[in-house]
Amino acid sequence: MTAITVILPAFNAQAYICRAIDSVLDQTFTDFELLVINDGSTDLTQSLVEDYEDSRIRLVNMPHNVGLIAVLNYGLSIAKGKYVARMDADDICLPTRFEKQITFLEENEDYIACGTSIINFNTTTESYMQYPETDEQIRAALYFFERNICHPTVMIKRCVLEENNIRYRTEYLYAEDYILWFEISKHGKLYNLREGLLRYNRHSDQVSCKYYPQQMEISRMIVRKMIRSVWPELSSAQLDDIILLCVHEQGIFPDTHFSIRQVNKTIQWILNWNKNTGFFSQNALRKLLHFKKFRCSFYYIYPFNYTTKLWFFIDYLSIEPSRALTEIYAMTQVLVLKEMKKDNLLN
Template sequence: MSNNPFVSIILPVYNGDAYIKESITSILNQSYGHFELIIMNDASTDTSFDIIKSIQDKRIRLINNDENMGLIKTLNKGLSLSNGKYIARMDQDDIALNKRIEEQVNFMEKNPKIGISGTYIDRFSNNKRIRIAKVPTKPEIIKCLLLFKNCLAHPSVIIRKDVLEKNQISYNILHTAAEDYGLWQNASFYTVVANLPKVLLKYRENPTGMTSIADSDKNKNRRKTIYKIIYKQGLTHFGFEPSDKELELHYLCASDDDIDIATLSDISKYLVKLKLQNKTHPIYNPFYFNSLLNRIWFKVCMKCRGSKIMNVKIYFKSELSKRGNPLLFRSF
C-alpha cells in the first residue's frame, strides 16, 4: 500500500491475564505495521499489568487507570487518546488474524463514504470452532437492521476518527452492556456502516467474559431497559417519538419473547406506522425497509401463541406481507 494511514488500536483490559498475551501478540504480528496499540488497563487486580509490561514493542502505549472506570469510560478515554486516522477495536480475549488491519484499512481507503465497518468472525471456545458468524454486509440492509438490533461484532470494528469527532459521537454510559450497538446505531444516521465479508477475527466465547455476564438471567430486565433507550435514540433520529407502549412493541419485534394474539394486532399497527413514517421522513431505502418490516411481521406471527395455521393466515392478510423481499433479512 503506497499510502499507509496511521491506525490506533484500542484494547481495554480488566483482569484479562488468561488471554491478554495472545491477544496482544496477534496485533503485534499484523502484516500492517503502521499503528499504535493503546492498551487501557482499567485497574486490573490480577497479573495483567505485569504481562503487558513484559512485552516490549515501541508501538504499545500502556495507559493505567488509577481506579476502575468501567468499560465505557475506558473506551471513551481511549478514543480521546487516539492519534490515528482510523480507530480499530480489540478485546482482551480475542485473536486478530494476521492480515486483519491491512484488509480493513484497504477496505476503508477504497470506500471513503464508509465511516464504520466490521468483519465476519470465527466464534470459538476451548480451541474448537463454534461457527463462523456472517454478519450482513450491504450498507442499506445494515442501516435498517440497526433500528432493531446490533449487526456488527464490536472487536472487529474499524472507525474513521473524523466521523466521531465531527458528529460528537462516543460510547454512551446509558447504553452499558450494549454500548457498541448504541454507537453504531447513532453513527448510522451520519455515516455509512458496512461489514467486510471476510473472517478477520477469532472471537472467544468466554463463560466468564463480558458477553456471558451481560446475558445472564439476572441482567435480562436491565438489558431490556437499555435496549429501549437505544431504540428510542434511533426512532427519534427517524423523526418518530414513541410512546412507552410503542417502545415495548418495538422490543417485542426484536426479541424472542412470546406474544399473544392481542399484542400481535398492536404490533401490526405499529409496523404499519413505521412504514408510513418512512414515507414522510425517508431515512431508509424503502425497498429494504419494507423488506425488513415484512420479515419482522412474519417472525412475530410465527412466535405468537396459538394456531400456526391461523397465524400464517394473519400474516398474509396484512399489507406488511405484500412489500419487499423478507428473505433479504432471513437472519433476523
Template sequence: MPLVSVVLPAHNCEQFITESIESVLNQSLTDFELIIVNDASTDRTPEIIRSIPDKRIVYLENKSKQGIARSLNKGLHFSKGRYIARMDGDDIAMDTRFEKQVTYLDENTDVSVLGTNMELMGTGTVGTMAVGDEIHRIYLLKVNTIAHPTVMMRKAHLTANRLFYDRLADYAEDYKLWTDVAGSNLKIETYPEVLLKYRPHQKQTSVTKSREMELTVHKIRLLYAYNYFSGTLRGREDIYLELMSNCMDPGKTDDYHQLIHDIKAENSRKHYFNEKLFERFFEKVLEGSI
C-alpha cells in the first residue's frame, strides 16, 4: 500500500497539467500513488495524462461532468494511502512537500489536517496561512484558513468521523470540510513553510464562479457558527453575515456590537474557544483586518 494518496481532480487544464503532474512525480518522497480524476474534460487534458508513463498514476474518468466535490470523493474512495494529499492541475508542489508533511504528521499523531504556506506564481507574494489549531477553529467563523491544494490529511481520521466533501458545497467544498473537521474536534495545523506554488489565472473557479462561491461561503459560515451559538444567532442571522462579510451598515453599529457581546458572553459560559484569542478575533473583525 502506498504511504500517500495524492488526489488531483482535472477539468480542461491542458495548459498546466503536465507541469503539475511532474511536480508530484519528482517528489523526494516516492512512496505515493497519484489518483487523477478527469472530470469530463473536453480539451487535451485526458490525452496528456495518459501519455505520461508512470505506474504510480491511477487514472479515473467521469463520463459526464460531476463537479469538484464528487470528483474528490471519488478519488478518496479509491485511495489506499495512510495520508491524503491534495493537488490541483494548475499548481506546482515543491519537491520536498510530501516528505516534510509526512514527517510532521508522523511526529504529531493528533493532527488530522495539515496545510502549508504557498507562493503566488508571477507575483512573488507569499500566502501565509493561520498557525495553531485554536486559531484555525476561531477564524473559520469568518474565513477559510487552509489553502486547499497544500493539504495533507490523515485518512483514518476522516473515515472514522465520516467526513468527506459535501457536493452541495461546490465552489467552497474545502471550506465546508475544514468546518466539519473543526466541528468534529479534530486538529488542524499549518506547516509554516512555502511548499506549493499557486497559479492565479482567469479560469479559476474563484473567478468564474465568484458569485456562487460567495453564497455558499455565507451558508457555511452560518452553519459553522450555529454549531456553537445557535441560540444567540437565531433571528440575527443577517446581522452576523454582514459582520462576517465586511458588509457592515453604519446604521446598524449597535446591533453588531450587541451581537458580538452576546456571542462572547456565551463563549465565556460554554468555553468553546480561548477567550483572549476570541476577543482579539472580534477586534480584527471590527477593524476589517481579516
C-alpha cells in the first residue's frame, strides 16, 4: 500500500501549480502518490501537469468544473494511501512536511490527524502563524471558532474516513473543512506540529476572501450547533454572547457594542459552566477565551480604544506570554502592511 495520497485540487491554477507540485515532489519522504484533480480548468493547468514525467503523479481531469467539495470527495474515493494529505495549488510544502507528519502519526496510534503551523506569504511579506498543538487545545479552538487545523496542512488516517463514511458536506459550503474536523474528532485525537511546514499563499482570489461573508455565516451556524450539542441547557442569549466573543467578522460590528463588562462576564460564566461540566480542558479554554478577549479589541470599537487594546493585551500576556508576543508581532506586521498599501495608493 502507498503510504500517502496527496489530494491537490486545481482550477485555473497555471500561475502556481508547478511551484506546488515541485514542493511535493521534493519531499524527503518519497512513498506517496500525488493526485492532481484538474477541475475543468480553461487555462494551461492541464498541460503543465502533463509535462511532468514523475510516476507518482496521477492526473484526473474532471469533464467540467464541479467545485471544491465534489473534487475533494472524489479524491477521497480513489485514494490508495494509508494516509490522506491535503495540498492546495497555490501553497508550498516545506521539504520535511510529510516525513515529520507521518512519523508523528506512526508513533502515536491514538492520533488520527496531524496538521502543522504555517508561514503566511504574499508578494510583499511573510509571517509565521502558530496553530494549537495539543488535542485539548485544538478541541477548545474548534468549538469556540479559533485556529484549529489549517486545511492544506492536514494528514489524516484514511481508514478513519472510510470506516465512518466521513466526507466533505455540501451543506457547509465554504466551511466544509471546519465541519470535517468535528466529524473526525469523534474518532480519535488531533495534533498540530508546532513547526511551520507549509507556506500559505494569501491573496484576493482565495475562497476565504471571495466568499468571506458566506463563510462567516455558516461558521456561526456551526458554532451554535456544536456548542449546543455539548451544553444543551444554554439559553439563546448565552449562545449569542459566545458568538459575539468568538466569531469576529472584519468590518461588521454588532448593533450595540459588546461592552468590556459583558466580555468579562461572558468569559467567566463560560469557565464556570465548563468547570461544572468538564467537557473542555479548563486551562486550554481559559487561554483561548482570553485570547478571544484580546481579539475583541481589534474588531469592536470601545471608548478609549487604544487604551483598551493595551489593557486586553496585558491581560492576555499575563496568561500566555509567549503566544501573546507572537500574536502582537503578527498583528503589527499586518497593520504596517495596510498603512504601506495606503501610502502607495495615495502616491
